[in-house]
Amino acid sequence: MVTNHFTKNYYHDDGENTLGPTVTSLSLGGGAVMKWRRKKVLAGKGKNKQEPQKASKDILQIYLQHGDFMVMTGDEFQKHLEHCVIPDGELRFASTARTILCERIADPAEREHAIQAGIIPARAAKFQYDGDAVLATGDGASS
Numbered sequence: 001m002v003t004n005h006f007t008k009n010y011y012h013d014d015g016e017n018t019l020g021p022t023v024t025s026l027s028l029g030g031g032a033v034m035k036w037r038r039k040k041v042l043a044g045k046g047k048n049k050q051e052p053q054k055a056s057k058d059i060l061q062i063y064l065q066h067g068d069f070m071v072m073t074g075d076e077f078q079k080h081l082e083h084c085v086i087p088d089g090e091l092r093f094a095s096t097a098r099t100i101l102c103e104r105i106a107d108p109a110e111r112e113h114a115i116q117a118g119i120i121p122a123r124a125a126k127f128q129y130d131g132d133a134v135l136a137t138g139d140g141a142s143s
Contacts, residue, residue, distance in 0.1 A: 003095045009085040011037065011055070015078030020099030022073040027064040030090025034070065036060040036083045055082075 014023045038056035064070060064085070072078075085094070100118065105111035 002097075003093055009087075011082045011084045013039070013078045013082045014072070014098070015075070018101050018104045020101055021075045021078065022071065022099065024097045025070045026095040027066060027068045027070065028093040028095060029066060030087055030092040031063060031065045032085050032087040032092055034062050034064055034083060034085045036081050039080060039082050 035058045037058050040055045059081075062070075072083075100114050102111050102114045102118070105114055
């Protein structure tokens with residue numbers, strides 16, 4: 001989980017090789033406009049030349065308010081689209097979560113560190129919720 005504060009965010013994708021295809025983000029504080037557009041594509045001109053074409057116009061736009069939860073998923077989504085977030089001027093944070101694909105980390109030491117850092121400690125088992133438990137209140141009554 002990463003929490004970021006941006007004053008401006010330029011068009012980009014979240015298609016990093018060592019991260020899973022799903023991006024989740026919780027918007028906190030001020031609002032922001034989030035836009036998506038098709039990426040620039042390379043068009044061959046002449047022998048072995050690759051020239052970028054102009055990026056497309058925005059194809060989707062949403063307004064994120066405090067507490068909104070955004071999900072983008074799919075390798076193809078990141079491959080073909082890019083996005084940007086434009087805060088409306090108020091202090092805004094984005095708390096973003098991604099899955100680290102440890103098997104794709106090339107450096108063995110970095111891969112082992114990521115594996116060890118991602119292990120949930122045994123002491124966390126006491127907080128598991130089985131879906132049937134009755135929650136207790138501080139006064140001895142259950143709710």
